Amino acid sequence: MPVSAQASANGRPSIVADYAALPGVPDELLAGDGSIRPVWSGLIERLDRLGPEERDRAFARGAQYLRDAGVFVRQYGEGKSARDWPLSPVPVIQPAAEWRVLAEGLAERADLLEAVVADLYGENRLVAQGHLPAGLVASNPEWLRPLVGIRPASGHFLHFLAFEIGRGPDGRWWVLGDRTQAPSGAGYALENRVASTRSFPGLYADSNIERLAGFFRAFRDGLDALRQDAGSRVGILTPGPMNETYFEHAYIARYLGMMLLEGDDLVVEDGRVMVRTVSGPKPISVLWRRLDAAWADPLELKASSHLGTPGFLGAVRAGGVSVINALGAGVLESRAFLAFLPKLSEVLHGRPLAIPNIATWWCGGAAERAHVRANAHAMLIGAANSTGLPLEPEAGDVLRGEMAAGGGDLGAWLEAQGRELVGQELVSLSTTPAWENGRLMPRPMRVRVFMARTREGWQLMPGGLARLAASGHDPSAVSVSSGGSVADVWVVSDAPVPGDSMLAQSGEAFVRASPGLLPSRAADNLFWLGRYVERAEGQIRLTRAYMSRLPETPAGGTPLMGALGSWLDERSLDMGQGVCPEIARTIAMAVNSASTVRDRFSVDAWASLADLERTVARLADTVVPGEDAASAMGVLLRKITGFSGLVHENMYRFSGWRFLTIGRALERALFMAELLATFGEWTGPHGGFELCVEVGDSVMTHRRRYSVTASRDTVVDLLALDPLNPRSVAFQVDEIREQVSLLPGANVNGQLSALSRAVLRIHADLSVLGPQDLDHAALTALSRSIGDLTHDLHAQYLD
Numbered sequence: 028m029p030v031s032a033q034a035s036a037n038g039r040p041s042i043v044a045d046y047a048a049l050p051g052v053p054d055e056l057l058a059g060d061g062s063i064r065p066v067w068s069g070l071i072e073r074l075d076r077l078g079p080e081e082r083d084r085a086f087a088r089g090a091q092y093l094r095d096a097g098v099f100v101r102q103y104g105e106g107k108s109a110r111d112w113p114l115s116p117v118p119v120i121q122p123a124a125e126w127r128v129l130a131e132g133l134a135e136r137a138d139l140l141e142a143v144v145a146d147l148y149g150e151n152r153l154v155a156q157g158h159l160p161a162g163l164v165a166s167n168p169e170w171l172r173p174l175v176g177i178r179p180a181s182g183h184f185l186h187f188l189a190f191e192i193g194r195g196p197d198g199r200w201w202v203l204g205d206r207t208q209a210p211s212g213a214g215y216a217l218e219n220r221v222a223s224t225r226s227f228p229g230l231y232a233d234s235n236i237e238r239l240a241g242f243f244r245a246f247r248d249g250l251d252a253l254r255q256d257a258g259s260r261v262g263i264l265t266p267g268p269m270n271e272t273y274f275e276h277a278y279i280a281r282y283l284g285m286m287l288l289e290g291d292d293l294v295v296e297d298g299r300v301m302v303r304t305v306s307g308p309k310p311i312s313v314l315w316r317r318l319d320a321a322w323a324d325p326l327e328l329k330a331s332s333h334l335g336t337p338g339f340l341g342a343v344r345a346g347g348v349s350v351i352n353a354l355g356a357g358v359l360e361s362r363a364f365l366a367f368l369p370k371l372s373e374v375l376h377g378r379p380l381a382i383p384n385i386a387t388w389w390c391g392g393a394a395e396r397a398h399v400r401a402n403a404h405a406m407l408i409g410a411a412n413s414t415g416l417p418l419e420p421e422a423g424d425v426l427r428g429e430m431a432a433g434g435g436d437l438g439a440w441l442e443a444q445g446r447e448l449v450g451q452e453l454v455s456l457s458t459t460p461a462w463e464n465g466r467l468m469p470r471p472m473r474v475r476v477f478m479a480r481t482r483e484g485w486q487l488m489p490g491g492l493a494r495l496a497a498s499g500h501d502p503s504a505v506s507v508s509s510g511g512s513v514a515d516v517w518v519v520s521d522a523p524v525p526g527d528s529m530l531a532q533s534g535e536a537f538v539r540a541s542p543g544l545l546p547s548r549a550a551d552n553l554f555w556l557g558r559y560v561e562r563a564e565g566q567i568r569l570t571r572a573y574m575s576r577l578p579e580t581p582a583g584g585t586p587l588m589g590a591l592g593s594w595l596d597e598r599s600l601d602m603g604q605g606v607c608p609e610i611a612r613t614i615a616m617a618v619n620s621a622s623t624v625r626d627r628f629s630v631d632a633w634a635s636l637a638d639l640e641r642t643v644a645r646l647a648d649t650v651v652p653g654e655d656a657a658s659a660m661g662v663l664l665r666k667i668t669g670f671s672g673l674v675h676e677n678m679y680r681f682s683g684w685r686f687l688t689i690g691r692a693l694e695r696a697l698f699m700a701e702l703l704a705t706f707g708e709w710t711g712p713h714g715g716f717e718l719c720v721e722v723g724d725s726v727m728t729h730r731r732r733y734s735v736t737a738s739r740d741t742v743v744d745l746l747a748l749d750p751l752n753p754r755s756v757a758f759q760v761d762e763i764r765e766q767v768s769l770l771p772g773a774n775v776n777g778q779l780s781a782l783s784r785a786v787l788r789i790h791a792d793l794s795v796l797g798p799q800d801l802d803h804a805a806l807t808a809l810s811r812s813i814g815d816l817t818h819d820l821h822a823q824y825l826d
Contacts, residue, residue, distance in 0.1 A: 040075035089222035130487035132382035169357035208357030214275030237489030246479035259312035277625035295338035298345030557690025559617035571660035605650030696759035704806035
């Protein structure tokens with residue numbers, strides 16, 4: 028049956044009429060005779076039917092989702108920074124039958140890797156019997172001697188693996204590398220899938236594409252089964268926000284409903300790992316580790332680590348925590364192991380690997396070094412000719428590294444011979460279509476696939492993370508850091524695929540889950556997020572008030588503008604610029620606080636905050652002081668209150684929301700008390716009362732309540748003492764009192780905590796005061812008391 032009504036002269040749809048595979052290289056889209064592979068027909072037909080504008084809109088929907096979700100690539104080095112996630116909108120498509128064969132072969136490889144690492148930390152027969160060189164293990168920095176003889180509490184060393192695979196000229200898949208330390212990419216694969224479904228919603232629903240949710244649900248259930256008791260938890264251990272894949276850690280934690288934890292969140296007590304929470308230490312018995320093992324415990328491993336938890340290895344020895352993957356499993360990532368795995372498969376399993384890996388050599392012994400020195404170039408060319416694959420795109424680096432590990436110096440020898448392996452055309456990975464400049468182009472591809480240990484055994488994710496080279500002429504650059512792109516991987520079944528999600532399945536008993544534990548670090552960041560957002564709003568309102576008066580201010584100034592200018596200077600708010608840098612800095616601090624708790628924010632809330640930061644940066648380049656700046660502040664005010672509204676309306680009312688709300692209320696009360704102490708006095712500059720009412724966003728309320736010109740009594744009553752005005756100090760103190768009373772430990776057996784007593788004292792004092800009682804000294808003392816609540820909060824919950 029024809030793929031499309033718009034067929035070209037060669038029988039293909041017009042969109043692929045001039046698409047051609049690279050010479051001598053297999054292509055995922057085209058069969059050997061140049062015809063379109065059946066599994067691609069639906070996508071090609073859909074693309075061919077779309078007009079250029081419709082196609083651009085479809086691709087833009089996926090890209091917009093990724094921008095809104097905050098998916099980015101963090102690059103390091105001079106002149107590099109975060110950039111948008113480089114998703115190629117055209118997915119890589121694979122038939123389910125082929126994927127099943129791949130799953131069987133990789134499950135076999137996973138069992139082999141499990142057996143090898145278990146031996147290295149157990150009986151060590153493979154080295155003793157000469158199947159592995161001792162130097163290969165002993166010189167590997169990922170082989171952790173303190174864990175020799177320790178059996179993982181879970182019973183297995185490996186639970187979650189990634190494999191780099193590529194298709195060679197013979198059409199077979201080859202393993203290019205094993206990822207056993209803390210494999211990344213699964214979260215990005217999920218985000219790619221969401222983006223691709225936004226681009227092709229109808230096609231995705233009708234094309235029998237295998238869903239990813241079942242894979243993650245099975246893995247999550249497998250981790251839940253490892254919990255040592257019903258009261259313990261499962262968490263994801265992350266190095267923190269500065270890690271280049273932190274976004275993925277947060278996304279996976281939110282997707283699976285797990286706590287996202289850093290080393291400082293944990294403490295070891297009596298051989299068990301505990302989480303520092305606002306409710307006190309709570310046990311956690313399963314940690315999916317995204318932190319490299321060497322950084323896990325500064326007492327026994329890398330002493331300079333600030334990312335780990337002192338005593339963590341002691342808990343591992345005591346069997347108090349299951350670590351996924353086990354500490355020390357990263358030893359298998361050394362590419363030198365690829366040289367021995369084929370033989371080890373025969374030794375341990377009695378059969379060759381079903382899916383071969385690329386050829387490599389161990390250059391650790393004297394004989395091996397001499398052989399490589401004499402034959403390295405011929406060996407590499409021979410490997411390329413016989414397998415169609417190299418020692419990896421980083422072939423020269425690989426051999427240099429292995430020689431260095433064994434005491435040799437292949438790099439020096441190669442340079443003496445005038446040979447440079449990296450620059451040679453040794454790569455022959457298959458190509459896949461990528462959309463570039465309005466057309467499909469073949470690009471070399473490698474795929475990272477993921478395998479999880481579940482209750483039923485190893486399971487391969489029906490999809491993966493494809494990485495595409497930046498050009499067909501530089502196939503060694505199959506990486507994002509080299510300018511390449513990524514693509515979703517669709518596994519298409521011949522039969523209808525049932526819908527799947529992370530929700531409870533039919534027949535499962537409903538149990539309302541608890542809101543979860545709140546680590547003290549997360550509570551701290553939520554508290555300061557609330558403060559920074561409210562502080563920025565106050566700065567924006569003050570700036571707007573100043574800038575709106577600036578055009579009407581005489582050259583000599585006025586007492587009010589002079590006083591306001593001085594007050595703003597004390598707060599580092601430079602009115603000589605249209606958008607004060609301090610506003611941008613405060614918003615940046617809010618974004619930083621939010622970034623550390625990404626797992627607790629919706630996509631909309633994060634997008635709103637990120638949009639605010641981008642808007643500030645954009646306006647700072649164009650806005651000038653005066654009416655222009657006042658108008659710009661109105662834009663920022665609407666955006667920042669939009670974020671506050673999203674959080675207030677949509678965030679679940681658990682402890683995290685309470686800390687955020689307390690921070691916001693405390694900052695607003697503090698700001699208003701300080702504002703009134705300066706501009707709410709009879710002795711203050713003329714126009715100060717009106718300024719307070721304007722900055723306090725209470726102009727309409729004041730007119731309706733008092734029907735008179737603003738006076739000290741009306742202003743102080745409305746902005747300090749009115750419990751119904753959401754801008755008043757009393758309203759915010761009441762909000763703080765309510766939220767504090769609902770926090771853990773606020774009232775134990777009738778005994779109020781120090782924080783509860785302090786808040787109650789402020790609330791009681793305000794309740795019996797009148798406007799005449801709140802003079803400058805009283806307002807200053809009030810602001811001091813409100814500020815001191817931060818210390819009480821930290822002492823009880825955050826330190």
